[in-house]
Amino acid sequence: xxxxxxxxxxxxxxxxxxxxxxxxxxxxxxxxxxxxxxxxxxxxxxxxxxxxxxxxxxxxxxxxxxxxxxxxxxxxxxxxxxxxxxxxxxxxxxxxxxxxxxxxxxxxxxxxxxxxxxxxxxxxxxxxxxxxxxxxxxxxxxxxxxxxxxxxxxxxxxxxxxxxxxxxxxxxxxxxxxxxxxxxxxxxxxxxxxxxxxxxxxxxxxxxxxxxxxxxxxxxxxxxxxxxxxxxxxxxxxxxxxxxxxxxxxxxxxxxxxxxxxxxxxxxxxxxxxxxxxxxx
Amino acid sequence: xxxxxxxxxxxxxxxxxxxxxxxxxxxxxxxxxxxxxxxxxxxxxxxxxxxxxxxxxxxxxxxxxxxxxxxxxxxxxxxxxxxxxxxxxxxxxxxxxxxxxxxxxxxxxxxxxxxxxxxxxxxxxxxxxxxxxxxxxxxxxxxxxxxxxxxxxxxxxxxxxxxxxxxxxxxxxxxxxxxxxxxxxxxxxxxxxxxxxxxxxxxxxxxxxxxxxxxxxxxxxxxxxxxxxxxxxxxxxxxxxxxxxxxxxxxxxxxxxxxxxxxxxxxxxxxxxxxxxxxxx
Numbered sequence: 001x002x003x004x005x006x007x008x009x010x011x012x013x014x015x016x017x018x019x020x021x022x023x024x025x026x027x028x029x030x031x032x033x034x035x036x037x038x039x040x041x042x043x044x045x046x047x048x049x050x051x052x053x054x055x056x057x058x059x060x061x062x063x064x065x066x067x068x069x070x071x072x073x074x075x076x077x078x079x080x081x082x083x084x085x086x087x088x089x090x091x092x093x094x095x096x097x098x099x100x101x102x103x104x105x106x107x108x109x110x111x112x113x114x115x116x117x118x119x120x121x122x123x124x125x126x127x128x129x130x131x132x133x134x135x136x137x138x139x140x141x142x143x144x145x146x147x148x149x150x151x152x153x154x155x156x157x158x159x160x161x162x163x164x165x166x167x168x169x170x171x172x173x174x175x176x177x178x179x180x181x182x183x184x185x186x187x188x189x190x191x192x193x194x195x196x197x198x199x200x201x202x203x204x205x206x207x208x209x210x211x212x213x214x215x216x217x218x219x220x221x222x223x224x225x226x227x228x229x230x231x232x233x234x235x236x237x238x239x240x241x242x243x244x245x246x247x248x249x250x251x252x253x254x255x256x257x258x259x260x261x262x263x264x265x266x267x268x269x270x271x272x273x274x275x276x277x278x279x280x281x
Numbered sequence: 282x283x284x285x286x287x288x289x290x291x292x293x294x295x296x297x298x299x300x301x302x303x304x305x306x307x308x309x310x311x312x313x314x315x316x317x318x319x320x321x322x323x324x325x326x327x328x329x330x331x332x333x334x335x336x337x338x339x340x341x342x343x344x345x346x347x348x349x350x351x352x353x354x355x356x357x358x359x360x361x362x363x364x365x366x367x368x369x370x371x372x373x374x375x376x377x378x379x380x381x382x383x384x385x386x387x388x389x390x391x392x393x394x395x396x397x398x399x400x401x402x403x404x405x406x407x408x409x410x411x412x413x414x415x416x417x418x419x420x421x422x423x424x425x426x427x428x429x430x431x432x433x434x435x436x437x438x439x440x441x442x443x444x445x446x447x448x449x450x451x452x453x454x455x456x457x458x459x460x461x462x463x464x465x466x467x468x469x470x471x472x473x474x475x476x477x478x479x480x481x482x483x484x485x486x487x488x489x490x491x492x493x494x495x496x497x498x499x500x501x502x503x504x505x506x507x508x509x510x511x512x513x514x515x516x517x518x519x520x521x522x523x524x525x526x527x528x529x530x531x532x533x534x535x536x537x538x539x540x541x542x543x544x545x546x547x548x549x550x551x552x553x554x555x556x557x558x559x560x561x562x
Contacts, residue, residue: 007446019300102530104391105410105444111385129386137446163386165288165418249383 001083003090007098007138010091014052014140022049026141026168028132031055032072033081036176036184040145041085043173047143053082054091054135056098061127067270072189091139098134107133107164109156112250116152116263117274120240128153129160136166144168149175149183151261151276155250175275177203183275190271198234199273202266205230206277209244209262213279218256220244231266240265240272247278256281282364284371288379288419291372295333295421303330307422307449309413312336313353314362317457317465321426322366324454328424334363335372335416337379342408348551353470372420379415388414388445390437393531397433397544398555401521409434410441417447425449430456430464432542432557436531456556458484464556471552479515480554483547486511487558490525490543494560499537501525512547521546521553528559537562 004010017024025048027040033055044051055078062068075092082090106126112118113125136144144161146154158170176184181203182196191199205227212223224242231237245252247259256279263276285291298305306329308321314336325332336359343349356373363371387407393399394406417425425442427435439451457465462484463477472480486508493504505523512518526533528540537560544557 011446011448015299018296019302021300102440103444104393105441106389106391107386107445108389109386134444134446137448159383160386163384163415164388165292165415167292167418 001079001087001090003079003092005093005097007093010052010089010093011138011140013089014138017050018140023143024048024139024141025051025143025145026135026139027051027053027145028135029053029055030057030071030186031078032074032186032189033078034176034184034186034188036147036149038081038085039176040147040173041082041087043145043171044143045085047145047171048141050088051085052089052091052139052141053087054093054139056091056093056095056131056135058098058127058131059095060099060130061124063121063123066121067187067190070190070270072186091135098131106130107160109160109163112152112156112159115252116241116243116245116250117265118152120265125153125156129156132157133160133164133166136161136168141168143171145171145173147175148172148278149185149275151263152250181207183273185273187271187273191268195236195268195271198236199268201231201234201237202264202273202275203277206262206264206275210277210279213256213260213262213281220252220254220256223256223262227262227264236268238267240267282360282368282371284360284373286374286378288374291333291370291374292419292421294370295419298331299421304424305329305420305422306332306424306426307416307420308332308334308426309416310334310336311338311352311467312359313355313467313470314359315457315465315467315469317428317430319362319366320457321428321454322363322368324426324452325424326366328426328452329422331369332366333370333372333420333422334368335374335420337372337374337376337412337416339379339408339412340376341380341411342405344402344404347402348468348471351471351551353467372416379412387411388441390441390444393433393437393440396533397522397524397526397531398546399433401546406434406437410437413438414441414445414447417442417449422449424452426452426454428454428456429559430466430556432544433531462488464554466554468552468554472549476517476549476552479517480549482512482515482518483545483554483556484558487543487545487556491558491560494537494541494562501533501535501537504537504543508543508545517549519548521548 025044107129180200209227306325388410461481523545
């Protein structure tokens, strides 16, 4: 695996690979890789000739009081993991190369970014779309693979890619979970022993909501109330949001009349964990 | 010359040309082509193997009370002109293909877009950067050629291209002028006979300012006052702005200590004409 630091060098490699007719698969990450990330790498290896993984803890997607400084990092461990999967290139740029001193350009997706995580993290998606559009222009992939855990991010990136005529096909992989159902996340590292024990209740409560819908309940408020009550049994949870949204446009629904996503963001001390389930009716 | 309407078809052609090792030169326009545009086409023909010209009157760069509907159009005449220059592809998409109903993504360059034309046309550059980033992603050019008349646009597009790691090298061509000095512009068509006679005073007044600087004057307000007085001799002019800005960052200067641009926007009835001169001291 070749480690590339420089953006121009990475772009030149990608242009050369494309000229050679190679299909490029791309997995953008912030590092501290877990099996969720590695499932995306595996998917890229199946789809493409060449797999590029990026590790960049992107400052513009963190709010001022968020966890940029404490975000877990383990480049050495990440390299070992990626080498086992025969990844071709690790793109690991410095922040100064991505955002030089006179940097001034931002990419923004409207509407889709207003609710769910966008409400509690108002500048988050602008940071995500800016960095992802840059990475797409540098790596020039045929396929870019994202995990369904970050479901709003998946929708926003699909929208941006289509709107800006960016090159890659966006591939969404299912959420990878621990044995007890907790969605894998680099932020699970923040959990204390006690928090880790109760954390799977998030996914369980979403599944409870799903079951209620499948049994016929169509009133979103009632379903959210049940999920909320399930989580509030544990004093350590602080709910950011629990919302039921349309799969077509991520807009909140009151009455369920088609396929929906039940999405939640929950704090356990400093860890803000997100998860979601899709419900097809 | 092949006329391409569909964005996907244009992108596929560009990908194929790149795979064949061809260098692509690109001239984005809003049509109603004059010798200024054609000088850009000529430059592309010199630089690249394949020249793509786009004609698209981009609605998102016009303000609500601006001249989108009356903007001059002459596709047939444009085709004749481009064929004489052996242009390879004319990309002429429909607005519905560029901005479909669920379109939601915008590209914005901060700081550089705040003064000069950005002050009187607050949403203009956001429209320009959005369409140009889209066109760059569709046409995937090695070179993109713009005219110095739109000097702020040139700076903004250079900044965006660098910031978003877009592929083309940005080439700036000198302003092409009528025999009497008036900068060529599709909007000159709006001028009445009387307005057309006095319009060259804009460029003349900028040159007067330039001469004053070259003779040693360094106070920007004094120079702007002379230019303003020159133009105010003609009752038909309505000055939008006359500013002296630093060539490094387009920021307004009070005291001239390095190379500057004198830039002006002036209304003659509904025609808003812009022009600028660079002054190297």
